[in-house]
Amino acid sequence: MDRLEDLDHGVNVAIIGAGWAGMAAAVMLAQAKTPVTVFEAARHLGGRARSVEIEGIELDNGQHILIGAYRETLRLMRAVGADPEQLLLRQPLAIEYPGKFSLRAPRLPAPLHLLAALLAARGLTWGERIAAMRFITAMRANAYRIAADMPVSELLGQHRQSGALARHLWEPLCVSALNTPAASASAQVFLNLFRDALDGARANSDFLIPRADLGKLFPQPAADFVCANGGSVRLATPVRTIDKSEDGFVLDAAAQRYSHVVLAVGPHQVDALLDRFAALATTRKSVAALAYEPIYTCYLQYPPEVSMPQPMTGFDGGYVQWIFDRGRLNGRAGLLAAVISAHGAHQNASRDELAGAIHRELAAFLPGLPAPLWSRVIAEKRATFSCRPDMVRPANRTAVDRLYLAGDYTASDYPATLESAVRSGVLAARLVRGEHA
Ligand SMILES: Cc1cc2nc3c(=O)[nH]c(=O)nc-3n(C[C@H](O)[C@H](O)[C@H](O)COP(=O)(O)OP(=O)(O)OC[C@H]3O[C@@H](n4cnc5c(N)ncnc54)[C@H](O)[C@@H]3O)c2cc1C
Secondary structure, eight states, X not given: OOOGGGGTTOOOEEEEXXXXXXXXXXXXXXXXXXXXXXXXXXXXXXXTSOEEEETTEEEESSOOOEETTOHHHHHHHHHTTOOHHHHEEEEOSEEEETTTEEEEOOSOOTTHHHHHHHHHOBSOOHHHHHHHHHHHHHHHHTTTOOSSOOBHHHHHHHTTOOHHIIIIIIHHHHHHHHSSOTTTSBHHHHHHHHHHHHSSOGGGGOEEEESSOHHHHTHHHHHHHHHHTTOEEETTOOOXXXXXXXXXXXXXXXXXXXXXXXXXXXXXGXXXXXXXXXXXXXXXXXXXXXXXXXXXXXXXXXXXXXXXXXXXXXXXXXXXXXXXXXXXXHSOTTEEEEEEESSSGGGGSOHHHHHHHHHHHHHHHSTTOOOOSEEEEEEEEEEEEOXXXXXXXXXXXXXXXXEEEOSTTSSOSSOSSHHHHHHHHHHHHHHHTTTTO
């Protein structure tokens, strides 16, 4: 691999896709004063984590949550002048199923904070608390590695994690983090997150809940940073073909040649853009083999006096998994966001039926709840890949010299998240610069 300095003045990088991976790569390159152009098919930045306009207000295409262990995301936010302390509500790990289960991590060093949280949790039997501590001790002893990957539910079964422990702690954490039900999710990927979030510094397990629209967290400040550092971001400019000639890469969307390409589109968009490269047949095959999971977000606008007891509340027994109170988060009083991760029966309901059912679930919790003023269901059918055991994920480096992949689906020990997208973009930029030769 060439060092960038060896490439003389001919370096100019095309990044295809302005999601969090593409923008992370662009920021890294712009920071190093490497000429970069980002091509984005949509009229907006951010890809699957973007702002959309609903009823005249900017909202997110889906409620997102970050955790303290997202070190690269937080680092790049700071690099582009987006202050995580202002933009994200930092809360110690806390899971609340009102009247059923409550777990709150005190401000103690890890893993004591988790052990203390389990001891003080409401809704667990003493047998379940002891089983949880044994499980954590066993996972720690093996450095969170298992000899052979398996579904999360199998790992939980092997370690007697049943009852409320499974239903209100491990399974919701699994489906939220991996967007895959415990019965089919990769135990090893779950443990990777467990290791970083629950057994690193205490702050790694903090929930970081956006107080601003997703666009303001990273995509927009990142684009501003790229443009201020000599790069450019072209919205509404889809790339339909990539070819390689002797003097560089040729994109149908641009007249000039590019020395390097970072393909930062979603996994289901990769195949069509690589069809001119016979050497990439294996890469295309592994991306095509990915299965997907949806995420549904239902916004319900109630009168401003309606609010939840905390910013994030767990629900079970119906469709809703979590309710986020946007009034408590970014001042839009009365606006609640209901989140349903992964596949399930909700996919068979029409949007109106779903919004109605979610309202009824909320009304059972908030007696006297008036009808919503409006509601909107956003169904992201391919929100993330389905994070199964022993997945084969393609590397950032491809068999075509100077053509790299970036995105939440590339090889990584994390599930499809903002952090895996950002890490992948950072890695692709480093490969462009020859830093990981
Ligand atoms: C509803 C929802 C909720 C989520 N919740 C969380 C959460 O709570 N926490 C978390 O960490 N993660 C969450 N995720 C996952 C997270 O959003 C994704 O992992 C991440 O945004 C993926 O970023 P990416 O850059 O890899 O891909 P993408 O966001 O898919 O970006 C790809 C970009 O490429 C563009 N593109 C495609 N084809 C072309 C082309 N031919 N030419 C030019 N541009 C093109 C697309 O328009 C898009 O902008 C959630 C996802 C969804 C959908």
